[in-house]
Amino acid sequence: MSDQYSSDRLSHTDGEMEEGEQQNHDNNNLQSLSAVSASLRAVIRIRQKYQALKKRRLELAGAVLGSAVVGGGAGGGGFQTGAPTRTSPKIFTFDLTSTGAPSASPAMPQRRKRKKRRGVMYPTGGSRRTPPVQARSRAKMCLYLLCAIVCLQVYNAIENLDDHVLRYDLDGLERTLRREVFGQQGAMEDLLGHLKEYLSTYVHNKPLVLSLHGPTGVGKSHLGRLLAGHFRSIVGDALVRQYYVLHHCPLQDDAWHCARALSTIISEMVTRAEEEEKIPLFVFDEVEHMHGEMLDALRELVVSRRSPNEYLNAVYLFLSNLGHEHITKHLLRNASSVATAAGRHGVLVRELTPILRETLSKIHPLWAEAELVPLSLLEKSHVMECFLDEMTREGFYPDHAKIERLAGEIEYYPSVGSRQYAQRGCKAVVAKVNLL
Template sequence: MRPPRQMTDQDSSLSSSHTEEEEEETMEEDGGGGGSRPMMAPAASLLGVSSTLRAVIRIKHKYQALKKRRQEMALAMGGLPGAPTCTSPKIFTFDAAAAPVSCWPPRKKKKRKRRVLYPNRRRRKAPGQEHSPAEFCLYLLSAILFVQVYNAIENLDDHVIRYDLEGLEKTLRREVFGQQGAVEALMWHLKDFLSTYVHNRPLVVSLHGPSGVGKSHLGRLLAGHFRSVVGEALVLQYFALHHCPLEADAPRCAQQLLSLVSEAVELGEREEKIPLFVLDEAEHMHGQILDALLGLLAPSQANQFLNAVYVILGNLGHERVTRHLLRNASGHELLAPELRRHLEGRHPLWAEVNVVPLGLLERSHVMECFLDEMSREGFYPDRAHMEQLAAEIEYYPAAGGREYAVTGCKQVVAKVNLL
């Protein structure tokens, strides 16, 4: 005996559709009877509602049958490659919102790795960022560079302190009157050169000006100061009229000068000190002596000859200085280039040196000379008396509101000695 077959959704939908059709036919027969049985108004409204409900039920059954057929087809095609994802169509339904059905097998969730647990006996420490070995080298190089620069600065200070340039500057400003610009230029060259010991050429400063403006006095102050800091043997004062008065003796004098310079620079090399050579009365130096000095300034000389200071004093070009100051009382900055061009025409030596001009002295500077000389000789510095003595000095015509002395302070010593 066969078991009773279960009714499926499709059979139920078909039976319901047959029942609905039979009901519709019955209603048509009843309505077509010529109105033998009249219909009431409530029955007509109920009939309209039931027909709408039947239509909704019929649509629902058809959708469920179509959905089931699609699911069966998707299951049948599940083993084929490239099979589409079986998802329900996004249309209006009465079913509760359900997740889309996919034809692909569900993806496996990745298992989380267990956190690494450090042993209790060790200290937990997060892994740090790796440092490149070049970073340590960079720090080391920076430290070495800093130490070298610091040592270089300390060495500069040591050299300057050794020669006591601050004391020299104070002495020159106090003892040399009316030449502040020349003193500043000279000190700038000395500080720049003496701050180091190794050089590629010696320092040569040539100071020129009229008679009585303090050239020889400046040379004596320089020589005295350097004798006190580097020693007597490393300072040479050379006077052209005293050491070589005759032109016939010029070759011999040149060799003698080179010998004195060689002895001083060799001693300075052994003691690591820079010698000073003060060459006064440059206007009386013969050509052979100037040539010998020019040879000492060549960069091809030995190292000991490059570590030396030469100060040349003279009144070469004094007429240019006087004429320039009388015409341009405020144009001192143009005096050095003009004097340099004039001296270069006299000898090639002055093309290799630093030219510093010394200007004319005014009446106030002459008064300071009298005050200093009278104090040295023990006289009471009476201002009225000093003005009377200063009035006896010859002066150029006033230029730019300034009154320059013709002979500077050259006659001050003689006039004070007459008191």
């Protein structure tokens, strides 16, 4: 009985196991079926949506055809009552209608297609991209060429100016004046500045007229001789003229003849200088004794405009003591105000030039065309330099004690500060050295 019970129990257990396995199998089938059914349902939904979309497109195509029929039959008066009216946008489609004809769309204006501009193409093989080379402008090259020509012309003109200045050796003249003329450094700088500016070129619109003014014994005649000697060594003796008024024309009765002769001499020299492309020099000493007829003749030559280049390339140097009282008075009053000689000369030129020009214009209008260069009084140290130079020329031993004794015998103005100005400058130096 127990065996029967155990066998029944085993059979019952096996039945339960088979039933469980069957149930698991059914569950697996249901899961696989549900997965298949989900996919199937998705496919069905997609198909339904596609069918609905297709039907809608067919309806839209029928509406478009109906509107076309209504528009075409406007003359005949035909109108389809059953055609649906839609306000939705008209869509063009390539789907076929039920009759097999393609769906039509209203005629729309076609837009003109713009051509796409091709971008800058760079070579893909190399790692370095080279920008496109622009074409060079010929106008720019012509501009560069023109600038180069102008620069060469300017450089050539500057070189020609330097050559013309070097021709007259103004550096050598400056050294000579510094060595030979005492106490007139500021005046010599002004004189050399005018000469350098005028002699830097050959073409001028007026001659250079220089008028040196100063008291007796300050070196006017000596300066005229130095300038004449320097120009003779440069342009020749035929193009340099020294005219001493008291020697060449001392009498008033001969003034008219002297004026004519002087005009003839100047005309001949200027003509010859034009042929040789040189600038002549005319030195007139003791101009304070020159007669009015001669001054008129000189002014006519100086301001002449008869031809473009006649009597324009010439240097006139006038030496006189006109206005010396203004120079003496100014120096005695302002001697202690300025320390340096250059500063004193600058103040002298700035303050005395208007006074001198006004005074000289009353004498004759010739000085309105001249550049005024005032010469200052000589101090005691300058007089000692004059004695040293003269004694050296005459062969005397330059004893300082003797030079100081001779300089002390010269008459001086009352001392102004620490300066003593000689009344006659170096005028008596030559006579005192000759007495040794």
